[in-house]
Amino acid sequence: xxxxxxxxxxxxxxxxxxxxxxxxxxxxxxxxxxxxxxxxxxxxxxxxxxxxxxxxxxxxxxxxxxxxxxxxxxxxxxxxxxxxxxxxxxxxxxxxxxxxxxxxxxxxxxxxxxxxxxxxxxxxxxxxxxxxxxxxxxxxxxxxxxxxxxxxxxxxxxxxxx
Amino acid sequence: xxxxxxxxxxxxxxxxxxxxxxxxxxxxxxxxxxxxxxxxxxxxxxxxxxxxxxxxxxxxxxxxxxxxxxxxxxxxxxxxxxxxxxxxxxxxxx
Amino acid sequence: xxxxxxxxxxxxxxxxxxxxxxxxxxxxxxxxxxxxxxxxxxxxxxxxxxxxxxxxxxxxxxxxxxxxxxxxxxxxxxxxxxxxxxxxxxxxxxxxxxxxxxxxxxxxxxxxxxxxxxxxxxxxxxxxxxxxxxxxxxxxxxxxxxxxxxxxxxxxxxxxxxxxxxxxxxxxxxxxxxxxxxxxxxxxxxxxxxxxxxxxxxxxxxxxxxxxxxxxxxxxxxxxxxxxxxxxxxxxxxxxxxxxxxxxxxxxxxxxxxxxxxxxxxxxxxxxxxxxxxxxxxxxxxxxxxxxxxxxxxxxxxxxxxxxxxxxxxxxxxxxxxxxxxxxxxxxxxxxxxxxxxxxxxxxxxxxxxxxxxxxxxxxxxxxxxxxxxxxxxxxxxxxxxxxxxxxxxxxxxxxxxxxxxxxxxxxxxxxxxxxxxxxxxxxxxxxxxxxxxxxxxxxxxxxxxxxxxxxxxxxxxxxxxxxxxxxxxxxxxxxxxxxxxxxxxxxxxxxxxxxxxxxxxxxxxxxxxxxxxxxxxxxxxxxxxxxxxxxxxxxxxxxxxxxxxxxxxxxxxxxxxxxxxxxxxxxxxxxxxxxxxxxxxxxxxxxxxxxxxxxxxxxxxxxxxxxxxxxxxxxxxxxxxxxxxxxxxxxxxxx
Numbered sequence: 001x002x003x004x005x006x007x008x009x010x011x012x013x014x015x016x017x018x019x020x021x022x023x024x025x026x027x028x029x030x031x032x033x034x035x036x037x038x039x040x041x042x043x044x045x046x047x048x049x050x051x052x053x054x055x056x057x058x059x060x061x062x063x064x065x066x067x068x069x070x071x072x073x074x075x076x077x078x079x080x081x082x083x084x085x086x087x088x089x090x091x092x093x094x095x096x097x098x099x100x101x102x103x104x105x106x107x108x109x110x111x112x113x114x115x116x117x118x119x120x121x122x123x124x125x126x127x128x129x130x131x132x133x134x135x136x137x138x139x140x141x142x143x144x145x146x147x148x149x150x151x152x153x154x155x156x157x158x159x160x161x162x
Numbered sequence: 163x164x165x166x167x168x169x170x171x172x173x174x175x176x177x178x179x180x181x182x183x184x185x186x187x188x189x190x191x192x193x194x195x196x197x198x199x200x201x202x203x204x205x206x207x208x209x210x211x212x213x214x215x216x217x218x219x220x221x222x223x224x225x226x227x228x229x230x231x232x233x234x235x236x237x238x239x240x241x242x243x244x245x246x247x248x249x250x251x252x253x254x255x256x
Numbered sequence: 257x258x259x260x261x262x263x264x265x266x267x268x269x270x271x272x273x274x275x276x277x278x279x280x281x282x283x284x285x286x287x288x289x290x291x292x293x294x295x296x297x298x299x300x301x302x303x304x305x306x307x308x309x310x311x312x313x314x315x316x317x318x319x320x321x322x323x324x325x326x327x328x329x330x331x332x333x334x335x336x337x338x339x340x341x342x343x344x345x346x347x348x349x350x351x352x353x354x355x356x357x358x359x360x361x362x363x364x365x366x367x368x369x370x371x372x373x374x375x376x377x378x379x380x381x382x383x384x385x386x387x388x389x390x391x392x393x394x395x396x397x398x399x400x401x402x403x404x405x406x407x408x409x410x411x412x413x414x415x416x417x418x419x420x421x422x423x424x425x426x427x428x429x430x431x432x433x434x435x436x437x438x439x440x441x442x443x444x445x446x447x448x449x450x451x452x453x454x455x456x457x458x459x460x461x462x463x464x465x466x467x468x469x470x471x472x473x474x475x476x477x478x479x480x481x482x483x484x485x486x487x488x489x490x491x492x493x494x495x496x497x498x499x500x501x502x503x504x505x506x507x508x509x510x511x512x513x514x515x516x517x518x519x520x521x522x523x524x525x526x527x528x529x530x531x532x533x534x535x536x537x538x539x540x541x542x543x544x545x546x547x548x549x550x551x552x553x554x555x556x557x558x559x560x561x562x563x564x565x566x567x568x569x570x571x572x573x574x575x576x577x578x579x580x581x582x583x584x585x586x587x588x589x590x591x592x593x594x595x596x597x598x599x600x601x602x603x604x605x606x607x608x609x610x611x612x613x614x615x616x617x618x619x620x621x622x623x624x625x626x627x628x629x630x631x632x633x634x635x636x637x638x639x640x641x642x643x644x645x646x647x648x649x650x651x652x653x654x655x656x657x658x659x660x661x662x663x664x665x666x667x668x669x670x671x672x673x674x675x676x677x678x679x680x681x682x683x684x685x686x687x688x689x690x691x692x693x694x695x696x697x698x699x700x701x702x703x704x705x706x707x708x709x710x711x712x713x714x715x716x717x718x719x720x721x722x723x724x725x726x727x728x729x730x731x732x733x734x735x736x737x738x739x740x741x742x743x744x745x746x747x748x749x750x751x752x753x754x755x756x757x758x759x760x761x762x763x764x765x766x767x768x769x770x771x772x773x774x775x776x777x778x779x780x781x782x783x784x785x786x787x788x789x790x791x792x793x794x795x796x797x798x799x800x801x802x803x804x805x806x807x808x809x810x811x812x813x814x815x816x817x818x819x820x821x822x823x824x825x826x827x828x829x830x831x832x833x834x835x836x837x838x839x840x841x842x843x844x845x846x847x848x849x850x851x852x853x854x855x856x857x858x859x860x861x862x863x864x865x866x867x868x869x870x871x872x873x874x875x876x877x878x879x880x881x882x883x884x885x886x887x888x889x890x891x892x893x894x895x896x
Contacts, residue, residue, distance in 0.1 A: 012545035012552040015356075016484075019329040019548065022467065023477065029328050030363065030467025031416075040356075042439045043402075045542065045556045045568060102465070122329070122484060124550035170510035170848065173495070182506060182528050223782065224491075226726065231512040231696060231849035232743055233727070246848030248510040252726040254492040254777055255692065255719025256501030256553075256574040 001074060003136035004110070004117055006049050008146055010127045013040045013047035017119035017128060024118045025108075033101060035110040036119050036128075049128060051119075052076065052097040052110035053140075058089035066107075075112040083107050165190060165243040167197065173251035175225070178208045188241070194229065195219055195237035197247060213249060224252050258284060261471035262324035262800035263292065268366045268388055270381060272455055273314060273373030277388045282367055288802050288812065289886065291768035292323035294350045295816040296368055297339030301348075302819055302890065307826045311343040311447075312429060312454040314374035320361065320420070320460065321368035323770020324800050327359030327547065328468050329480045331487045332772040332787070334359060334547030336420065336437060341827075342446040343454075344431040344610075344665045345686035348709040348823045349446035350716065353420075354546030354772060355438035357462060360418040364464030371455060380421070380459040382412050386466070393458035398424060400603035401436045402569075404459055414463040421459030422449040423605025425653040429453055431665040432610035432688070436602060440570035441546070444607030446687060446710050447665075471801025479794045487550040489785040491728075491778050497543070500555040501574035503532030505582075512848030513696030513725075516582050517639065518616035519682050519689070519839045522696040523847020524582050530591045539595060541568055551774055557595055564592035564642070572598040572608075575714075578691035579612025580649075584619055585640055593642030597649055604653035613688035614666045615648050617681055618658065626675045632658040682837045685829070687711025694840055696849040698725045698744040702857055703756045703864045706834040707875075709820040715773060717817070718763025723755055728779040731788020732758045735810060745852060748859040753867035764813035765792055815885040818877050821870075822890050831875030834861060 018034040026033050036051040054076050059067045066082035067089060069075070078089075085105030089098045098109040112130075120130045131139070165188050171179050179201075188197070199216040202209045214221050219237055221227050227234055228248040229241075241247070258265060258281070267280040282296075290299050297319040309315045319339040326335050336358035342349035361369070365386040378393040391411075396404050401423040408419050418438055426433035426449025433449025434442045452458070470476035495503045508514045509527035516524045528534060535557060544554030558568040572581075572594055580601070581594035601608045621627045622637035629636060635658060637644065651659025661669050666688050670681035682689045684705050692714040694701035700720035705712040714720070722728050724741035733739060737758050742750035766773045769792060778786030787795075789806035797803045804812070824833075836857050843853040854860075865872050869881030882891040 009542065012543050012549075012554070014545035014549050014552065015359075015547050016329065016331075016550070023329055023470075023473070026467075027473045028467030028469050030465065032363075032465035033467060042570075043568060045544065047542070047544065121481075124331075124484070124488065124545075125552065168848075170512075172507040172510040176506065176533075182510070183525075226511075228511055228848065231852065232745060233724075246512060248512065248848055250507050250510045251495065252491070253495055253504055253507040253511075254726070254774070255714060255721055256496065256504050 001133050002130045003133060003140070004051060004112060004120070004128065004130055005136045005139035006143065007127050007129065007139060008142050010125055011038070011047040011049055012125055013038055014124065016122045016124065017049055020118045020122040024113065032099070033108060035097070035108050037096070050095060050097060053095060054110075054112075057092050057094070058098060058109070061088040061092045063088065070111070073112045073115045075110065077111045078107045078109055080106050164188070165192065165241065167241055168246050170246060170248040171250065175213050175249045175251070178212060179205050192241050193238050194227070194234060194241060194247065197241065198227075198237065226250055226252055261469050262328065263287065264362050264365055264367050264466070264468070266366050266386070268369045268383060270369060270371045270388060270390070271373045272371060272375040272379065272390070272457065275375075275390060277390065279386070287324070287800065288804060288808075290816055291765075291809075291812050292367065293321045293326070293335065293337045293768050293770045294339050295768040295812070297321050297337070297350065298816050298819045298823065300370060301339055301341070302823055305341065309341055311341045311346060312450060314372070314455065316341050316451055316454065318371040318448075318451050318455065318457070319368055322358040322362055323768055324796065326770035327362040328799065330548065330771065330795055330799070331484055331550045332548060332775040333770065334549055335770045335772060336361065336443065337767065338435060338443055338448050340448065340451050342710065343429070343450050344447040344667075345711050347685055347711070347827055347829055348820050349448065350710055350767070351435065351443040351445045351448050352716075352767065353435070353437050353441045353443035354549070355418065355441035356547045357418040357420045357437040358770065359547045360462040360464065362468060363466050364462045365466045369460070371457065374454065375456040378456045378458050380408060380457070380461065382461045384414070384417075384463045386464075396458050397427060400424065401605050402439055402603055405439055408459055408461050412461055412463070414461075417461050417463035419459055419461045422452045423603055423653070425604040425606045426450055426453045428653065428655045428663065430606065430652060430655065430663040431668070432607040434605050434607045436605055440602050442602070442607065444609060445713065449605045470799050472798045476795070476798035479791070479798050483787060483791055483795065484550065486785050486791075487775065489783060490551060491782050491785055492774070493551065496553045496774060497551045499532035499536060500543070500553050502535055502555065502572060502577050504574040505531040505577060506533065508697070511696070512844070512850075513693050514582065515578060515691050515693050518583055518620045518680060519693065521845040521847060522693050522849055523844075527582070530577055530581050530594060534591055539591065544570060546772065549772065553774065559592045559595050562592060564590070564596040566596045566599045569599050569602060571595070571602065575691050576601070576608040576612070579609045580615070580645065583612050583616035584645055585642060590642045593645060597646055600646065600649050604649070606649065606653055609690045610665065610688040611649060611652060613682060614652070614662045614669060615645065617666045617669065618648070618662055620680050621673060621677055626677050627673055631661070679838045682839045684712035684835065684837065685833050687713065689837060689840070690714040692721065694836070694854055695844050695852040697721050698723070699747050699752060699854065699860060700724065700756050700759065702747070702836060702840075702854050702860050703752065704760070706836055706857070706861055707864065709824050716763070717760045717767060718773060718776065720756070720759065722777045723759055727781075728777055730759070730762055730776055730778055730786060731784055731790055732762060733780065734806070735789065747854070747856045748863055752860065753863035753865075756864060757867045761810050761813040761817060762789060764817050765789065765809060768813060768816060769796065811885070815887065818882060818885055819887060819890065821877055822882070822887070822894060825876050825894055831861070831873065834875055
């Protein structure tokens with residue numbers, strides 16, 4: 001059983017995963033229709049792909065019972081026929097990994113591409129990987145360990161003038 | 163008659179030799195392949211594998227050997243005093 | 257309703273004088289003829305701009321354009337290009353940048369923006385969701401690039417938007433002011449920042465949720481995956497991706513082609529102290545990529561302590577390091593000062609290439625006594641002085657003291673100084689020569705610097721060394737590329753004109769399709785791991801639905817290349833302006849390439865004109881060539 005993970009600090013912020021995801025699912029190259037989102041913050045800098053960790057919090061809040069766990073991949077998947085675009089899943093997701101398409105009014109979330117994630121195939125830096133459970137767990141731990149990282153002192157001041 | 167030749171390295175050649183530049187002294191009638199063979203013997207297997215295969219008399223695929231800035235393919239060419247020999251990876255514009 | 261693929265099919269027209277915004281449909285037949293980006297810019301400027309327009313007047317037109325490939329899954333699709341008449345050269349100007357601004361413009365629903373007129377008070381444009389708002393920028397005027405970007409993003413409430421803006425240098429109409437986007441990416445050359453300011457335009461923000469479609473999604477996906485897999489083995493990945501463009505410093509120095517001391521020589525013994533390796537060891541935070549890029553040549557760097565303390569930002573590039581650092585800072589290497597200088601230029605909005613060139617020029621002028629303390633308000637100009645370098649950058653940006661003279665660019669500064677200063681003013685047509693030397697790297701640069709419509713450029717239309725500096729064919733053999741390449745120092749009699757023509761057209765393709773040029777370089781002996789004309793043709797046909805093969809694409813490139821030339825002819829430029837600066841005809845003073853000089857610039861140019869179908873005496877494209885390219889009306893207009 002494999003998991004989608006990110007290798008921290010390696011992403012260069014190229015957005016190829018976003019283009020690939022939206023293209024394979026919706027035949028359009030559009031970051032707003034992607035289930036993976038690359039957050040780029042300058043100055044810091046931060047380049048981070050954010051995607052669904054398949055925790056399943058959204059399953060119970062869906063009033064249309066449109067969300068369920070796929071047996072084969074264990075991915076949490078949205079049934080487009082049933083989805084009403086109410087946005088409950090978007091509200092409950094702590095990672096910001098689900099969105100509702102403003103045009104089609106359907107929830108967009110990662111389905112692991114049925115077991116062969118496209119974002120993994122396209123990533124030029126091997127940041128996104130689809131690994132067996134224990135190997136994957138190491139990278140998940142690394143991501144959370146980063147949240148506990150100590151800020152480097154001294155913090156550099158940010159002079160804006162010349 | 164002693165001649166002095168200046169060698170310039172970059173990229174992986176810099177890595178393998180640990181230097182960016184060195185000067186060597188040679189006798190007259192030294193050819194480029196003589197110099198490269200001497201460097202290969204000095205710097206070992208990595209030089210032979212990644213820079214210049216002196217047995218086949220050929221540089222490694224991504225290596226450029228320049229004599230006074232010019233790409234050289236005739237390694238039997240005799241070197242003159244004060245010549246620059248650059249051994250570097252192929253580089254692009256930027 | 258035309259269905260568009262690859263393209264968005266919409267042109268945004270903004271008249272700042274009348275405060276009018278209009279949306280126009282892109283003409284379908286323009287696509288196969290001019291392809292996109294600066295191809296569309298060339299067509300519009302040819303048709304709509306009056307010759308002899310003052311570049312800093314409201315009549316100048318400013319076009320921000322993207323290509324069909326921009327913002328797509330095609331590798332290298334982060335691209336934005338601006339076309340206008342340059343205040344520095346009074347000729348064709350195009351200046352390109354990476355980052356996300358181009359893609360965001362397409363997600364906002366547009367292929368290009370055409371800005372005319374001048375706003376009454378400073379404004380910025382917010383282009384989004386198929387419309388454009390003209391917003392007040394009075395409180396932004398005077399602010400640095402980084403601060404402007406932060407404020408606009410906050411004001412429009414779209415953290416994912418992309419902002420292109422100018423800094424204080426543009427506002428002061430410095431002739432080489434840059435248009436910056438995404439904080440640190442620069443469309444630096446030809447003075448676009450001054451044109452922005454002359455229209456009271458401070459910035460353009462772009463955001464949107466539209467997508468880009470492919471005409472044949474399955475075949476397009478196949479072509480994209482093939483290209484992406486190929487680029488994993490990009491020949492220069494370790495150098496450009498691994499070390500950044502600054503990785504060129506040690507290598508070009510080893511080859512004896514690292515311009516130093518205002519191009520007096522091409523060899524810098526302390527090069528390693530300002531090399532990509534040193535950057536990686538001491539000041540690098542992480543690598544970064546532009547939108548859609550598989551190479552990732554961006555460097556995020558800082559100087560955490562000391563006199564040259566600099567916050568994290570993107571840079572420095574090879575050009576910056578050489579032009580600002582090595583050209584004026586000699587024995588006393590100082591990468592920290594260069595990083596700080598880059599940060600200043602990014603925030604003031606200055607082209608680092610021209611800035612470095614003009615400072616080195618001024619230093620040589622002072623050394624030769626051609627200018628003195630009287631001209632510099634007592635400031636003593638000298639080599640090896642990093643503090644002075646940073647002071648001069650500030651003075652240029654603010655047009656203070658000697659900065660006011662230097663802000664005019666090296667051509668005008670030399671003219672004003674007189675006394676033979678033009679002998680070491682290193683420029684062509686008024687655009688300062690960058691850090692690639694025809695004497696040391698390849699005589700192909702002798703052609704490119706002379707004929708490139710915007711002036712001396714190492715990258716427009718292509719990297720001129722991608723043929724004989726490193727033997728590469730880039731997939732041009734089917735188009736008749738003479739192979740194997742000649743000795744890089746050979747000038748005439750080696751079919752250099754024919755070879756360069758193909759190299760130039762391949763580069764023009766990148767400039768029209770809307771991708772980064774780094775993707776063009778590869779060799780058949782090394783797996784041809786690059787975007788050859790053949791790959792580009794497949795990608796173009798499957799993406800847009802307009803079927804073109806590689807030969808038709810190259811023909812379109814030739815059309816646009818000639819159209820840009822004709823724009824310049826209409827402005828009065830001919831063979832006399834295709835002249836190399838005197839310094840490049842003088843021998844290199846030290847190092848592996850000591851003694852090399854361009855010996856027969858006229859002979860080289862003759863061969864290129866012949867290969868191109870241009871009149872040998874005037875350098876003007878012949879009627880026959882123009883009609884062959886379907887530009888009969890252009891030939892008529894020029895009365896050929």
